[in-house]
Amino acid sequence: MFGAVRTSIPRTRRVFADRRFLSSTVSRFSADQHGHLPTTQSPITPHLEFFNSVVGGGKGIPTYRVLDGVGNPLDGAQLPELDEALARRMYENMTRLPIIDNLLYNVQRQGKIAFYMTCYGEEATIVGSAAALASDDEVLGQYREMGVLLWRGFSYDSVMNQCFGTHEDAATKGKQMPVHFGSRELHFHTISSPLATQIPQAAGVGYALKRDPLRRGKNCAVVYFGEGAASEGDFHAGMLLASTIPSPTLFICRNNGFAISTPASEQYHGDGIASRGPGYGVHTIRVDGNDVLAVYNAVREARRRCIEEGRAVLVEAMTYRVGHHSTSDDSFAYRPRQEVENRKRLDNPLARFRMFLEARGWWSAEKEDVYKAQVRDEVMKAMRRAEGLPRPPVEEMFNDVYGGEMPWNVKEQKEDLKRLLKKYGDVYEPWRTELRKYKGEGKEFLEGR
Ligand SMILES: Cc1ncc(C[n+]2csc(CCOP(=O)(O)OP(=O)(O)O)c2C)c(N)n1
Numbered sequence: 166m167f168g169a170v171r172t173s174i175p176r177t178r179r180v181f182a183d184r185r186f187l188s189s190t191v192s193r194f195s196a197d198q199h200g201h202l203p204t205t206q207s208p209i210t211p212h213l214e215f216f217n218s219v220v221g222g223g224k225g226i227p228t229y230r231v232l233d234g235v236g237n238p239l240d241g242a243q244l245p246e247l248d249e250a251l252a253r254r255m256y257e258n259m260t261r262l263p264i265i266d267n268l269l270y271n272v273q274r275q276g277k278i279a280f281y282m283t284c285y286g287e288e289a290t291i292v293g294s295a296a297a298l299a300s301d302d303e304v305l306g307q308y309r310e311m312g313v314l315l316w317r318g319f320s321y322d323s324v325m326n327q328c329f330g331t332h333e334d335a336a337t338k339g340k341q342m343p344v345h346f347g348s349r350e351l352h353f354h355t356i357s358s359p360l361a362t363q364i365p366q367a368a369g370v371g372y373a374l375k376r377d378p379l380r381r382g383k384n385c386a387v388v389y390f391g392e393g394a395a396s397e398g399d400f401h402a403g404m405l406l407a408s409t410i411p412s413p414t415l416f417i418c419r420n421n422g423f424a425i426s427t428p429a430s431e432q433y434h435g436d437g438i439a440s441r442g443p444g445y446g447v448h449t450i451r452v453d454g455n456d457v458l459a460v461y462n463a464v465r466e467a468r469r470r471c472i473e474e475g476r477a478v479l480v481e482a483m484t485y486r487v488g489h490h491s492t493s494d495d496s497f498a499y500r501p502r503q504e505v506e507n508r509k510r511l512d513n514p515l516a517r518f519r520m521f522l523e524a525r526g527w528w529s530a531e532k533e534d535v536y537k538a539q540v541r542d543e544v545m546k547a548m549r550r551a552e553g554l555p556r557p558p559v560e561e562m563f564n565d566v567y568g569g570e571m572p573w574n575v576k577e578q579k580e581d582l583k584r585l586l587k588k589y590g591d592v593y594e595p596w597r598t599e600l601r602k603y604k605g606e607g608k609e610f611l612e613g614r
């Protein structure tokens with residue numbers, strides 16, 4: 166049974182050989198003196214040795230970087246092919262994210278929308294990866310990836326319609342929480358709140374792409390998730406699926422240091438999320454998530470491998486969640502203000518890339534002012550417009566809850582509401598006021614009493 170194991174070396178020669186092997190761990194494993202078991206290529210060793218490092222020698226997985234903290238290329242780093250237009254597009258897309266976040270965060274505080282999540286600090290991870298993808302790669306996001314949609318042309322009106330739940334919100338029709346965007350045209354699958362469900366789904370989407378003759382070798386599925394979501398069983402299910410039933414699925418982990426109040430140090434004891442990739446036989450890279458050019462290079466190469474080899478790739482982007490988890494969180498209850506202030510300054514993704522652009526004469530303080538003023542103006546207009554739009558017709562809330570025909574329980578709820586609205590809809594003041602917010606003011610239910 167163990168035919169591959171070589172046992173015929175005389176004892177004296179084996180002892181001598183062992184001594185030589187002791188001189189270096191690498192030579193000990195590479196010498197393959199004792200052969201291997203029939204089911205694996207793992208070399209047999211007589212040394213009782215444990216290991217706990219993916220890259221060997223007890224070292225951590227390295228972090229790929231292109232720019233230093235002040236925007237200068239690192240010695241030996243390869244800059245991407247980047248002309249002024251692309252570089253500016255990337256910077257502008259990064260710059261507009263905090264402008265939109267500031268406005269919507271405050272709008273939530275005024276009670277005009279129910280909820281909001283910012284992506285402060287993660288602009289480089291989001292825009293650098295978006296820029297490296299094809300615009301028709303299938304994206305399955307977690308919830309902080311609005312910037313991927315904007316990169317693909319999602320309008321401010323669409324952002325506002327979704328967050329305000331207006332009748333113009335094509336994808337979610339007012340039935341989702343704010344920031345749960347989706348766009349069929351832009352190949353962005355609708356966000357869902359339960360963590361990590363998008364990860365095995367992405368492996369399925371990747372497999373579907375591989376089976377589609379029109380998209381095989383052309384597109385990949387791209388899934389974004391936080392390091393906290395990677396603690397869910399669904400992360401492992403998704404990785405195992407994409408690894409054993411190979412598919413072009415690109416896993417992008419935004420390791421921003423927190424899962425709400427739980428610091429990353431309590432989410433795992435191993436070497437981050439990247440160390441899990443090789444366990445699944447998945448090509449893996451860790452990248453400085455605050456360096457937009459490093460993210461861009463890493464994701465481009467990850468995508469190339471994904472598509473050419475039809476296999477999964479994992480990218481772990483190291484960043485920091487500068488904002489609170491969401492509008493339902495006050496992060497100063499569990500982390501010092503000073504830590505956040507320090508991290509805002511250290512390797513700030515926007516400042517760093519701006520210095521890179523300015524050193525090439527591609528950006529200036531004046532351009533910054535003009536651009537920001539223009540974005541503020543456009544975003545504000547879109548916000549005011551959405552604020553004035555009605556919600557979808559009341560009836561709409563019962564549609565598309567499930568695919569196909571409406572099931573009996575949803576029909577029953579619809580009939581119940583109809584009955585109640587007919588009875589109280591125009592006599593009970595709070596309901597009368599509420600109904601005015603809906604397109605058609607609930608007429609489809611009130612009429613025909
Ligand atoms: C299955 C499930 N469990 C818990 C939650 C509550 N929850 C929402 S976000 C979150 C933290 C996620 O952290 P991470 O994946 O690191 O993403 P980040 O918010 O840092 O971007 C938790 C626990 C949830 N939405 N779904």
Ligand SMILES: [Mg+2]
Nearest residue numbers: 391392423424
């Ligand atoms: Mg996180």
